[in-house]
Amino acid sequence: MHSGPMKDSDGDFKPGCDEKHTCRKCKVKAATCELWESSCGGYEDYRYTCGACGHVWWVDGIDS
Numbered sequence: 001m002h003s004g005p006m007k008d009s010d011g012d013f014k015p016g017c018d019e020k021h022t023c024r025k026c027k028v029k030a031a032t033c034e035l036w037e038s039s040c041g042g043y044e045d046y047r048y049t050c051g052a053c054g055h056v057w058w059v060d061g062i063d064s
Contacts, residue, residue, distance in 0.1 A: 011038040016046050023050035024057055031055075 016035035023031045030052040036045045044061035 008036070011036050011043070013047070021048060023053060023055055024048075025055040026050060026053040028052040033059075035061075 013034045013036050016033040020029050021031040021033060022029045028050065031048045031050040033046045033048045036047055037043070046059045046061065047056065048059065049056050
């Protein structure tokens with residue numbers, strides 16, 4: 001688990017999912033996800049971005 005918020009620049013983004021996901025805000029199936037890996041290699045999280053409304057949310061990876 002993170003000891004505090006980490007910046008996007010503290011890691012790298014990679015493609016995370018091949019399928020579209022339902023947005024938590026607008027409920028349209030238009031969200032994509034990216035896998036974020038910390039530079040230290042200790043954390044993996046997923047960033048979801050909705051192509052319809054622009055809403056962004058994060059889901060903690062297995063390390064949490």
